Each structure stands twice: as structure tokens, then as C-alpha cells.
Amino acid sequence: MGALPKRKVSRLRRDRRRAHYLRLDKPSLLHCAKCGKPHLSHHVCPHCGTYKGRQVIEIKEKKKNE
Numbered sequence: 734m735g736a737l738p739k740r741k742v743s744r745l746r747r748d749r750r751r752a753h754y755l756r757l758d759k760p761s762l763l764h765c766a767k768c769g770k771p772h773l774s775h776h777v778c779p780h781c782g783t784y785k786g787r788q789v790i791e792i793k794e795k796k797k798n799e
Contacts, residue, residue, distance in 0.1 A: 762774070765783065768780050768783075777790060
């Protein structure tokens with residue numbers, strides 16, 4: 734005999750159990766000191782390429798085909 738549940742788990746019991754790991758938080762955003770646009774904390778700003786006030790990567794400007 735395999736390990737089978739004795740009876741059906743109710744929706745309330747199932748959802749209460751799942752409530753802890755299904756509750757996702759929005760990522761915290763910071764505003765860049767150089768350009769002022771939002772970016773993830775502890776990450777390089779994707780708009781200007783700075784991290785902690787230093788230029789880390791060079792961002793190439795996108796060409797607009799009009």
C-alpha cells in the first residue's frame with residue numbers, strides 16, 4: 734500500500750497552508766542618485782549604469798528608427 738491521504742483536504746485547509754509562500758512581495762525599488770529613475774536595490778541602474786555613485790558600466794543609447 735502506498736502513502737495515500739485518508740480523506741480530502743478541504744479548500745480552506747489547503748489555502749491556509751499555501752498562504753505563506755504564495756504571498757509574494759513587490760521588489761523594493763530605489764531612485765538612482767544620478768538619473769532619478771527607479772532601479773532594484775543592490776543592482777546597477779539600467780538607465781545610466783551607475784552603482785553607489787560610481788560609473789560601473791557604459792550604457793549604449795538606443796537608436797530610434799523613425
